[in-house]
Amino acid sequence: QVQLVESGGGLVQAGGSLRLSCAASGRTFSSYRMAWFRQAPGKEREFVAAISMSGGVTGYADSVRGRFTISRDNTKNTVYLQMNSLKADDTAVYYCAAGRGPWGSSRSHYDSWGQGTQVTVSS
Numbered sequence: 001q002v003q004l005v006e007s008g009g010g011l012v013q014a015g016g017s018l019r020l021s022c023a024a025s026g027r028t029f030s031s032y033r034m035a036w037f038r039q040a041p042g043k044e045r046e047f048v049a050a051i052s053m054s055g056g057v058t059g060y061a062d063s064v065r066g067r068f069t070i071s072r073d074n075t076k077n078t079v080y081l082q083m084n085s086l087k088a089d090d091t092a093v094y095y096c097a098a099g100r101g102p103w104g105s106s107r108s109h110y111d112s113w114g115q116g117t118q119v120t121v122s123s
Helices: none
Strands: 004-007 010-013 018-024 033-039 046-051 058-060 068-073 078-083 092-099 117-122
Touching: 004 092, 018 033, 018 092, 018 117, 033 068, 033 078, 046 068, 046 078, 058 068
Parallel strands: 010 117
Antiparallel strands: 004 018, 018 078, 033 046, 033 092, 046 058, 068 078, 092 117
16 A cells, blocks of 8 residues: 655635645655545545546546646656636535545545545635
8 A cells, every 4th residue: 555645735715726735755656646635524525526547638526627737757756736717615525535546436446535625615
């Protein structure tokens, strides 16, 4: 497994932007598919975005497509989530995840998780 540490969360006004980062340990980062999930209070953890090992393929939840962008830098062992046009509904703890399983949005496809970073969007 890989160790993951998220950063970049905070408080932002609606319409604003934030960039989350997730730093991974180890020398095998480029062999992992990476994803971001989020969990709002009282709700299930939900898929936000995923990126392939090379970074050439990305996928997004309908709720964030066109506003969020996932990217990765394999030389820095880091995956990013650029979040623009933030809404109050985006308020949640955001988790970085890594996996070597099938491509997809299911939590079961990822076996390493970070501790999460809080994003709060004020309306």
